[in-house]
Amino acid sequence: MAYDGKDKVLEEVTGKSYEFGFTTEIESDKAPAGLSEDIIRLISAKKEEPEWMLQWRLDAFAVWQTMEEPDWPHLNYEKPDYQAISYYAAPKQKKQLNSMDEVDPELRRTMDKLGISLEEQKRLSGVAVDFVMDSVSVATSFKDKLAELGIIFCSMSEAVKEHPELVRKHLGTVIPTRDNFFSALNSAVFTDGSFCYIPKGVRCPMELSTYFRINESGTGQFERTLVVADEGSYVSYLEGCTAPQRDENQLHAAVVELVALDEAEIKYSTVQNWYPGDENGKGGVFNFVTKRGICHRRSKISWTQVETGSAVTWKYPSCILKGDHSVGEFYSVAVTNNAQQADTGTKMIHLGKNTHSTIISKGISAGNSHNSYRGLVQIMPSAANARNFSQCDSLLMTDTSGAHTFPYVEVKNPTAQVEHEATTSKIGEDQIFYCLQRGIDAEQAISLIVNGYAKEVLNQLPMEFAVEAQKLLSISLEGSVG
Amino acid sequence: MTDSAKPQLMDRPKTEAKHAASETSGAAFLAALDGTRSAATSAHDEALDRLPVPHRRVERWKYTPVAAWWKDVLSTEVHTVQAAGCAANPVPGLDAYRLVFVNGIFDALASDLPVHSGVVCMPLSQKGDAAVQPVDAFSPETTDWFAGVNGKYGQEGLYLRVAKGVTLDRPILVHHHTTGSGVFNALRHDIALEAHAQVTLVHWSTAASSADGSVNILTRAAVADGARLHIDKVQDEEGQVRHIAFEDIRQSSDSHAEVHTVTVRGQWVRNDLAFRINGSGAHAELNGAFLPGEGEFVDNHTTVDHRVAHCTSSENYKGILYGKSTGVFNGKVFVRPDAQQTNAYQQNANILASDKASINAKPELEIYADDVKCSHGCTVGQFDSDALFYARSRGVGLEAAKAMLVHAFIGDVLKGIKVAEVRLEVEHRLAEKHGWEVWSDYPNDDA
Numbered sequence: 001m002a003y004d005g006k007d008k009v010l011e012e013v014t015g016k017s018y019e020f021g022f023t024t025e026i027e028s029d030k031a032p033a034g035l036s037e038d039i040i041r042l043i044s045a046k047k048e049e050p051e052w053m054l055q056w057r058l059d060a061f062a063v064w065q066t067m068e069e070p071d072w073p074h075l076n077y078e079k080p081d082y083q084a085i086s087y088y089a090a091p092k093q094k095k096q097l098n099s100m101d102e103v104d105p106e107l108r109r110t111m112d113k114l115g116i117s118l119e120e121q122k123r124l125s126g127v128a129v130d131f132v133m134d135s136v137s138v139a140t141s142f143k144d145k146l147a148e149l150g151i152i153f154c155s156m157s158e159a160v161k162e163h164p165e166l167v168r169k170h171l172g173t174v175i176p177t178r179d180n181f182f183s184a185l186n187s188a189v190f191t192d193g194s195f196c197y198i199p200k201g202v203r204c205p206m207e208l209s210t211y212f213r214i215n216e217s218g219t220g221q222f223e224r225t226l227v228v229a230d231e232g233s234y235v236s237y238l239e240g241c242t243a244p245q246r247d248e249n250q251l252h253a254a255v256v257e258l259v260a261l262d263e264a265e266i267k268y269s270t271v272q273n274w275y276p277g278d279e280n281g282k283g284g285v286f287n288f289v290t291k292r293g294i295c296h297r298r299s300k301i302s303w304t305q306v307e308t309g310s311a312v313t314w315k316y317p318s319c320i321l322k323g324d325h326s327v328g329e330f331y332s333v334a335v336t337n338n339a340q341q342a343d344t345g346t347k348m349i350h351l352g353k354n355t356h357s358t359i360i361s362k363g364i365s366a367g368n369s370h371n372s373y374r375g376l377v378q379i380m381p382s383a384a385n386a387r388n389f390s391q392c393d394s395l396l397m398t399d400t401s402g403a404h405t406f407p408y409v410e411v412k413n414p415t416a417q418v419e420h421e422a423t424t425s426k427i428g429e430d431q432i433f434y435c436l437q438r439g440i441d442a443e444q445a446i447s448l449i450v451n452g453y454a455k456e457v458l459n460q461l462p463m464e465f466a467v468e469a470q471k472l473l474s475i476s477l478e479g480s481v482g
Numbered sequence: 483m484t485d486s487a488k489p490q491l492m493d494r495p496k497t498e499a500k501h502a503a504s505e506t507s508g509a510a511f512l513a514a515l516d517g518t519r520s521a522a523t524s525a526h527d528e529a530l531d532r533l534p535v536p537h538r539r540v541e542r543w544k545y546t547p548v549a550a551w552w553k554d555v556l557s558t559e560v561h562t563v564q565a566a567g568c569a570a571n572p573v574p575g576l577d578a579y580r581l582v583f584v585n586g587i588f589d590a591l592a593s594d595l596p597v598h599s600g601v602v603c604m605p606l607s608q609k610g611d612a613a614v615q616p617v618d619a620f621s622p623e624t625t626d627w628f629a630g631v632n633g634k635y636g637q638e639g640l641y642l643r644v645a646k647g648v649t650l651d652r653p654i655l656v657h658h659h660t661t662g663s664g665v666f667n668a669l670r671h672d673i674a675l676e677a678h679a680q681v682t683l684v685h686w687s688t689a690a691s692s693a694d695g696s697v698n699i700l701t702r703a704a705v706a707d708g709a710r711l712h713i714d715k716v717q718d719e720e721g722q723v724r725h726i727a728f729e730d731i732r733q734s735s736d737s738h739a740e741v742h743t744v745t746v747r748g749q750w751v752r753n754d755l756a757f758r759i760n761g762s763g764a765h766a767e768l769n770g771a772f773l774p775g776e777g778e779f780v781d782n783h784t785t786v787d788h789r790v791a792h793c794t795s796s797e798n799y800k801g802i803l804y805g806k807s808t809g810v811f812n813g814k815v816f817v818r819p820d821a822q823q824t825n826a827y828q829q830n831a832n833i834l835a836s837d838k839a840s841i842n843a844k845p846e847l848e849i850y851a852d853d854v855k856c857s858h859g860c861t862v863g864q865f866d867s868d869a870l871f872y873a874r875s876r877g878v879g880l881e882a883a884k885a886m887l888v889h890a891f892i893g894d895v896l897k898g899i900k901v902a903e904v905r906l907e908v909e910h911r912l913a914e915k916h917g918w919e920v921w922s923d924y925p926n927d928d929a
């Protein structure tokens with residue numbers, strides 16, 4: 001093509017280092033590698049969990065042992081050795097913390113580096129943050145203010161201790177233990193995560209946010225998030241993640257469950273920026289995540305994700321539209337560069353009458369990466385007048401990358417209306433030419449075009465996140481002219 | 483492009499687990515077949531051993547139940563249209579060469595082989611196995627268990643060679659008829675067109691209303707540079723007949739291949755089409771219409787494999803599902819790393835006309851080249867209520883209005899059928915099956 005700086009710019013990108021690739025020298029409390037009933041008992045004991053929780057974990061472990069790692073995703077990676085991973089690593093803390101000031105200074109510095117200075121965020125954006133490092137929640141801000149409204153926002157381990165009735169009622173109801181290989185693993189070994197409960201009729205006044213970070217080497221992160229929005233409530237939940245730069249593949253197998261009761265609304269946004277590995281595909285995080293929400297009558301769940309990190313992504317945030325008139329939405333931008341691989345999409349299971357779902361998925365593949373959309377739209381016989389619209393576009397930046405689409409459409413009700421469309425193309429040379437002509441260099445032109453392409457999704461993100469996501473997009477793609 | 487930069491994902495071997503109960507059924511099925519006939523070859527035994535017997539956990543068979551297959555293994559003595567009591571030519575007024583196969587056996591009396599310079603056309607059994615195109619790693623026999631069964635037991639079929647530059651003056655009608663109870667028929671057709679040759683084939687399958695059995699047909703076609711192959715394929719089988727068909731089409735530069743599939747009747751039908759485009763400038767076209775009624779099952783699996791640059795493909799499948807029927811559409815467009823400038827289009831539209839009907843669609847794109855234009859669309863809906871209202875407000879009854887919409891909906895697929903008599907007969911039989919009197923009143927382009 002007309003632009004001759006292609007190779008130079010490409011080199012720049014591949015040479016671009018991962019911004020969050022530092023490690024934090026915090027003494028940590030790490031369990032020996034391997035997985036057995038003893039390890040699970042150890043985790044449970046460390047977390048001072050009640051007996052029912054331990055039993056739940058042991059049951060999950062028994063199920064997991066009978067399952068096999070899935071082979072169907074369009075991914076090519078060496079399967080992790082599940083006995084070589086340490087299933088528990090916690091930043092060492094001497095005593096229970098009373099305020100933010102007592103947090104380990106090293107840890108505070110990590111947060112600062114990540115740009116989530118808790119105090120600052122408190123003041124500026126009014127976002128309540130739960131920070132999960134390796135496997136343990138280390139800080140939750142804004143708790144008191146939320147408590148005034150009856151909102152519970154705390155770490156999962158705290159919730160198990162303090163709100164067992166809520167946790168027991170909802171945990172594993174959306175994603176049963178035996179749902180899949182990774183959810184079973186997570187159920188057995190999850191160490192922490194966030195729990196959030198919005199009471200009846202309450203509109204959560206601020207964005208709730210969780211920040212995940214894998215720090216220790218040789219560990220996996222297995223967090224579990226449960227968000228319950230009671231009748232008529234509303235919550236917007238953000239999730240971000242980073243990991244240090246390491247040669248090994250680190251495993252992240254999280255489970256996120258959302259419960260939207262009658263007339264509730266949950267908006268769940270993710271900016272996923274785990275370490276993607278180097279340009280040859282060495283290292284990087286394996287991101288095997290199960291996310292699912294259940295919608296009761298007239299409720300709504302909206303998933304928005306910007307996926308730029310991870311060496312391998314396996315992730316399908318889904319909605320079960322159980323209640324009549326419920327709404328499910330999925331907006332996704334997935335960017336892969338270098339040797340990254342992503343197999344991501346959604347499932348929309350329509351059970352209730354007049355249920356609606358929308359799927360907008362934008363894939364961008366650069367380098368030698370592969371980006372797949374895999375989605376299921378299922379209209380069950382009970383779902384009269386269900387409506388689905390899916391759009392999956394792929395943008396290819398190089399001739400060595402791949403873009404793939406695997407949509408499943410299963411309709412069992414004649415009143416349903418389902419539309420799926422997908423296109424694959426490269427960035428229009430005429431669009432780049434137009435920009436070049438007007439003095440915008442190729443780099444910026446691509447950034448402009450990609451941002452325009454992803455706009456439909458980025459628009460769904462809360463303001464603070466949208467800015468970050470836009471920055472991430474241009475970093476991930478800098479110079480990937482194809 | 484260096485080797486290391488090549489995507490490794492493309493031909494990643496997937497381990498498809500064997501399912502114990504299915505393996506047992508499959509083995510019993512093969513053993514029973516051995517009892518009723520002799521295998522044509524043992525060349526496919528390795529593949530049959532290696533491939534899992536289809537079951538729900540095998541991705542390509544996710545939506546397709548196979549349990550009914552295991553009971554039909556018999557062969558029958560009925561081998562002529564006369565004995566079967568059916569017409570040699572199912573298409574009134576069709577002026578075509580004809581090969582008739584009754585229960586998998588060639589009926590010479592009912593057939594009319596082409597005598598044309600540069601054309602060799604005869605039943606496969608007269609030609610011998612040595613002449614048949616070899617099987618390779620992409621052939622259905624080595625990738626699908628049922629095709630392996632065809633390879634093992636299929637002994638008869640069409641053998642067709644068309645020499646360079648020859649255009650056959652009339653279409654060739656290949657008529658399969660099934661009759662009897664518990665029968666199993668396997669046929670394989672071997673077609674090769676030399677450069678710039680042209681031929682039109684009509685594959686027409688029928689079955690007696692009392693018939694009960696299985697049909698397994700495999701068509702292999704090599705289309706050389708600049709050659710044109712057109713296949714109109716009609717499935718109109720009464721009775722309780724299961725029909726599985728494989729088409730393996732290889733295209734060279736500037737060739738043109740089309741397959742138009744209409745499933746009028748069939749208890750259980752699976753069409754598995756694969757186009758491999760090996761030469762630049764080639765065009766592949768696949769269209770299909772399926773209108774299953776009460777208790778019927780239709781599955782269309784297609785693969786278009788773009789292996790070289792500058793090729794185009796176009797795919798259009800329409801389904802209307804009545805009664806308690808199930809439809810499956812799985813279309814895969816594959817664009818390999820070197821296939822730049824590919825233009826691939828795929829469309830699948832479905833109407834559920836009954837509250838018991840269901841459709842499973844999976845339009846897939848797998849793309850490894852960047853300078854391509856690929857799109858697909860898939861819809862599931864119902865009859866447009868505005869259009870129905872418009873027709874009814876002008877005095878057209880509800881059923882007639884629906885028939886009109888059906889005609890419009892599948893019109894573009896029917897239009898692709900090249901042989902006018904075939905198209906008319908398809909329309910006639912569809913109308914007859916579904917009771918659409920109104921269709922006969924429509925003006926026809928060819929009239």
